[in-house]
Amino acid sequence: MLELKNIKKSFGSRTIIDGLDLAIPEGSILAIVGPSGGGKTTLLRTLAGLESIDSGDFLLDGQKFNPMNLKEQEQVVGVVFQDFQLFPHLSVFENVTLAPKLVLKEDKEVYTKKAQQLAEQLGLAVLLNQYPYQLSGGQKQRVAIARAMAMNPRVLAYDEPTSALDPALRQQVENLILDLKKQGVTQIVVTHDLDFAKNIADNLLEVSPVK
Structure with missing residues (x-):
């Protein structure tokens, strides 16, 4: 609680x-x-x-x-902000895995599996290799949620x-x-x-x- x-x-x-x-x-x-x-x-x-x-x-x-x-x-507390704050030069996969890789120091196998599971959970599986400019507002929001959840x-x-x-x-x-x-x-x-x-x-x- x-x-x-x-x-x-x-x-x-x-x-x-x-x-x-x-x-x-x-x-x-x-x-x-x-x-x-x-x-x-x-x-x-x-x-x-x-x-x-x-x-x-x-x-x-x-x-x-x-x-x-x-x-x-x-x-x-992980926060999904109103403007999403995605990195435009990174793919969806890279946006989701950047903090687990750099902050949590997770192995590639661990953060890759986590990103794939979150993508399935949030309906992003076919978007992992796309970039923010290719996404709709709703899709960007889901990526922002996945990125927040990736930090556990x-x-x-x-x-x-x-x-x-x-x-x-x-x-x-x-x-x-x-x-x-x-x-x-x-x-x-x-x-x-x-x-x-x-x-x-x-x-x-x-x-x-x-x-």
Whole structure:
């Protein structure tokens, strides 16, 4: 279980997150819904160790951890950002395997097998040798998810996964997230789309900008 206790974060005089408490059971989906300025993306960045908090505690299975101080091999939360952040000069296979190869120091046989399994799982098997410019938005998103999962995070988080997607792709994303839940993947979904959130979430957190 991932827990957040009294998390606070400010930028200058502006309070972004004010005393947030959360418990995310293993294998569940938490959707965080609200308008821009509510701290949703900032929360994901703190969980991923990309932003520090001012105070509070993060716990995994009852043990405190600091996302900023984790070894690279100990990723707790993997984040799929809104713009996907794929490397344009690398193939799908290379995008997925780069971090396992360089950070996890996995052998070629290990990271190749993992990439193939993730590609099968996410419907990317025929795309491994293609490059990001050859992919649709939905396909790029699946590659970004595979890349995050390749680092073996305990929790997979998404920043606005349905942003700018048409209804058919939105449904695909919904199905994918629910399929991953069936496989036991713990997920956090940040979205402005309340209907989408209600369709996928076990628990719903509605946030608004701190006054």
